[in-house]
Amino acid sequence: MAKQQDMFADIVPDPTPVDPSATVHDILRTKGGKRGAAAFATRSMPEAGRRAPVDLLAGPRGPRIIAAAAETAESLATTGVQEGTAGYVYSGWCMLGLPYRRPKGAAEQAWRIDTPYAAIIVEGGSKAMDSGGVQNVGVPFGAYARVIQLAIGSDCLERDTREIELGNTAYNVLRRLGLPDGGKVADSVLEQLERLARCRVSFRIGSDTKGFVVNDRIVEAFEYDTDNSRPFIKRLRLSQAYYDSLRRHPVAIDRDAVGRIRNSAMALDVYCWLCYRLPALEEDTPISWAALRAQFGHGVGALKHFKGPFAESLELARSVYPAARFEVVPQGVVLRPSPPPRNRRGLAAA
Incomplete structure (x- = not known):
């Protein structure tokens, strides 16, 4: 941990607390971008069992989530639109x-x-x-x-x-x-x-x-x-x-987003699932851990071994789909109505 902290020795610690509901994109904005968010995550102590975004960024996949979100944010700032390649x-x-x-x-x-x-x-x-x-x-x-x-x-x-x-x-x-x-x-x-x-x-x-x-x-x-x-x-x-x-x-879907998470099979599945479910919702919809495990947990023995990797894959998917709204809760995940990652344009009539 000391070696990781040394990488951010030039960054003055920001004492401002982060709400547990803050997403990786919120943390990027409030902590001054990629290096600031990474420094904050390195110096943070995750709360055991909570699985909020702030906890996940302090974990082993935190740097990957931050990097994907920063690349997405940079693309948005450059093009002025959220959408990438159709x-x-x-x-x-x-x-x-x-x-x-x-x-x-x-x-x-x-x-x-x-x-x-x-x-x-x-x-x-x-x-x-x-x-x-x-x-x-x-x-x-x-x-x-x-x-x-x-x-x-x-x-x-x-x-x-x-x-x-x-x-x-x-x-x-x-x-x-x-x-x-x-x-x-x-x-x-x-x-x-x-x-x-x-x-x-x-x-x-x-x-x-x-x-x-x-x-x-x-x-x-x-x-x-x-x-x-x-x-x-x-x-x-x-x-x-x-x-x-x-x-x-x-x-x-956004193919540029897919490219940013192309090395994670579960994150790709979660991303496609969010693109499918969220734009179709009219109200908040809870999904139990048991249902999530049935869909995404093949090859995982105990439910307790599924929750952590799935929560990380959710946040990795959100790193490239900033408009996605959901919350990890003790009972599972609550999905909230969200705009699609891009509009369906230019498709021939079926």
Whole structure:
């Protein structure tokens, strides 16, 4: 802690107390920007179990939350508007997401998650090998799979086409997706792109007796090549069923915001969920910890181990969605009506 404090030795401590309800953006404004907020967080003592924003900024993910919020604030100051690059996500992904990490055992080829109002099954695809065999390709997982899915869906919807040209080299594909273009990370990104292109997804919204199902591949067809022994997908076409669902049920997102939290799978899921839920609310809506865990806590054993990481992901999502209004309370989270991160503009009629 002493070494961290030394980084801010030139900043005079601000004795003004911060209300527990203050968001990271409030703290940035009142403490003089990124360094002032970081100095304040370093010198603060979190209150055990409270999980207010001021407590979270003093924790291990505090610097990351502050950095994302400061970048968002800088962009707002430069452009004069809150919105960044237009993006869209299918509403089904706002209720249920992909695995956070590589599933183990049979779940890598058939992965399922349920909530009281929706369910998703993701089945890994397969590919024919020159040797005559068949190789299984597991389900997509992690933060990069989410960013890819958001990128290709947004591009197709914005341009009113199911087809997207990704690039003639692996480097160009990675740059097109806005993801790291070198080393093992690049290999992981290209792997997740192939997993998405080959998987089959079944969304069910409703119950066993009444509901709606989208049951198809995300990608209908794709063309691939090899670049310096690195296979990559150069162009693809979304399936008609998935594209139609995306057109009928798009949720507006800010792709610049997604880029700022692109390394956190849970924060990306929480961000999309907030973009979906908050603009549709007419009154304050409480969500219990049990319901939150059912949606976002796959892979987490005890509820007590879920609350902390989820609260941090909430504040990381708010760092790039300043208009989001919610409060973490002992019983869970209270969502409050909020404007969307950006308006739905320029979409072709479904």
